[in-house]
Amino acid sequence: MTTAERIRAVFADxxxxxxxxARRCDGNDEEVSLGGADRVVTASVYKLPLLLAYCRAVDAGRLDPLERLTLVPAECTPGPTGISALHDPVTMSRRDLATSMMTVSDNAAADLLLGEVGLGPIHELLESLGLTRTRLVGGTADIQRSLVQDTDTHSTIEAFAALADNDEAWTVSAYDPAYTSATAPEEMTALLSALWRGEVVSAEQTEFARSIMRRQVWPHRIAAGFPHRGVAVAGKTGTIGIIRNEAAVVEFPGEYPVAVAVFTRAARADPALPAVDAAIAEAARIAVTALRRALSAD
Structure with a gap:
């Protein structure tokens, strides 16, 4: 059974x-691909190119990472984590907003930074790297508005409750890469590989981006496939309804880092699908194992 066949079986199960x-971050052409060129829904993985566009804006002097901004949680984009889960106004620097966006997938922080960076610079960054199939149409607030409209509900809470009902078959724009923010798995690994080679932003901002990605708190997807001492997983998850994703770089000591991106669509709409999360971990483990190579191998 080939690597791709093994991965396909994991998803089916x-x-x-x-x-x-998946690809190594050394510029080598070797890859593992199962539909890697297909367009897929990003969900919160869109925060990865947003982060790098923010870092470029810092490099260019357009944004001051240390400037402090005050946010009122009740006025922010809803989300289960981050600023919108708080009760009182908070004041944070821009770089701490970026940190919260990546470590706990903070929707409020992401939408604030998107408003400051703008979609144009994000697409300019993607195009400069040849990533022509990745397009963002807005932030989390835009997705939530479309969900409320598509499910004929009155609030984000009602919309997500409707999506979680397995007795209803919802066709919403947030599930269709033609209508929402979308990418291709091979473009996300290309972006990650370029970042790890230091080709996207300055050395200072490269280290900042890598470090906060290594601190993502969610251990249940790609990180679960590599529960080994000394192995770092720097990633960004994405979840919306039946969509569960993650793009990450897996770093074994003394080896080339390997970028892997996994995008799934479940048959069921339950809010928690541990079998799918475990499949993302196992698929990533199979792919990364096939590409691992010691730094001294060259």
Whole structure:
């Protein structure tokens, strides 16, 4: 059984379809791909190119990372984590907002930074790297508005409750890469590989981006495939309804880092699908294992 066949079987056993791409971050052409060129919904993985566009704006002097901003949680984009989960106004620097966006997938921080960076510079960054199939149409607030409209509900809470009902078959724009922010797995690994080679932003901002990605708190997807001492997983998850994703770089000591991106669509709409999360971990483990190579191997 080939690597791709093994990965396909993992997804089938978990009750989901999956697209995956993996490559070493050394510029080598070797890859593992299962639908790696297919367009997929980003969900919160969109925060990765947003982060790098923010870092470029800092490099260019357009944004001051140390400037402090005050946010009122009740006025922010809703989300289960981050600023919108708080009760009182908070004041944070821009770089701490970026940190919260990546470590706990803070929707409020992401939408604030998106408003400051703008979609134009994000697309300029993607195009400069040849990532022509990745397009963002807005932030989390835009997605939530579309969900409320598509489910004919009155609030974000009601919309997500409707999506979680397995007795209803919802076709919403947030599930369709033609209508929402989308990418291809191979473009996310290309972006990560370029970042790890220091080709996207300055050395200072490269280290900042890598460090906060290594501090992502969610251990249940790609990180679960590598529970080994000394192994770092620097990633960004994305979840919306039946969509569960993650793009990450897996770093074994003394080896080339490997970028892997996994995008899935589940058959069921339950809010928690541990079998699918475990499939993302196992698929990533299979792909990364096939590409591992010691730094001294060259």
């Amino acid at each position: 978990a009750g989901c379809t999956g697209r995956l791409h």
